[in-house]
Amino acid sequence: MKPAALGSLVRRYVEHRRSLGYSVHACDLRKLLQFACFHHSEAPGKPLQAEVMLKWAVLPGTGNANYYAKRLIDVCGFARYCATFDPQVQIPDCRLLGYGHDRVAPHIFTSRQITLLLQRARNLSTKCSPIHNLTYETFLGLIACAGLRTGEARALRVADFDAKNRTLIIRKAKFSRERVLPLHPTTARALQRYLDARLPLAPDAPWFFITATTAPCRPVIFAQPSSDSTRALSPPAPAPRAFMTCATPSPHAMSPNGTAPEFLPGAISCC
Structure with a gap:
């Protein structure tokens, strides 16, 4: 050829x-x-x-x-x-050299662990932005209660949130499939509360979750928990620098004050 x-x-x-x-x-x-x-x-x-x-x-x-x-x-x-065009083409076993990745076993966060993560996000020590803590607390709460992947949450725009109908449009989904996600009323209120604090600081920024430079929110990385927090977590905390993702939607709802989810059975994983 x-x-x-x-x-x-x-x-x-x-x-x-x-x-x-x-x-x-x-x-x-x-x-x-x-x-x-x-x-x-x-x-x-x-x-x-x-x-x-x-x-x-x-x-x-x-x-x-x-x-x-x-x-x-x-x-x-x-x-x-x-x-499909030439039957003489040879196709070797694609796994002859291995699988191409070392998949890490997912860590399933408990309700208590996620509540602790939200508390730590709320108490972050930083001068990056007046809403830095609120950004990451709301970001984590949303992926926990709505089952979003971190990439989907980072790609959200202000126009994707409909507070009246309590929906989110997920545009950057896996395989590029756009979907409309219904929200629990308390989740919608928590997102609106974040927007009320965020819009005066960057009214022209299109992204929903922003950094101090109005760029999209960065991926969330967790450091190794301290001994005190490790004792508070059961089962053991995830490995250092683990990315928090949600593979499947779960019916969690954010509490009325927006500080911690009211957890129902669901799945949030760290992988």
Whole structure:
């Protein structure tokens, strides 16, 4: 297969993935184009060869096992796409070099732990912004009671919140699926209270949760808890620098004073 034809297939494959809602970045496109050139140099004029894919995946020879595995997984996806046009294309087992990541077991926060996290957010010692503490307290409370991922919460805009109908529009969702999220009345009141404090400081900033520079709120990172807080947490606290995310919606509601959720059975995980 000529490099120009293979490069054209790479671009068609990337557009196909994007049309299905997957995020394919410029570096991913560049990586596949590099593979196309490598395959042409190793097996000019031939359909995709499994041996060549494996040889390319372990280049340049200085990476780790996850890096090699991820390269093979990426090129196997491209090979499966090419096989729909050419039955002679070889598709190796994409797990030959591993899974490409070391998945950390999620930590399920208890109601008591989340309440403690909100208290710590409320008492943060910082001079970044007059609403810095309120921003992170509301941010954590929202992902706990509404089941949002941190990326979805950070991408929220002021226009996405409808206080009258108590809804949020989630635009930056997984696989780019937009959805409307109903809110508990106490959650809607807590968000409105945050907006009342935030809008006078940055009325033109489109983002819902902002930093002192009016940029979107940064990802939430938790340090290792102190011995006192560790004793207060049961089961043990999550590992250091763990990102707090919510994989599934849960029917938590923020309390009327907005300081801690009224927790009902649900799932909030740290992974």
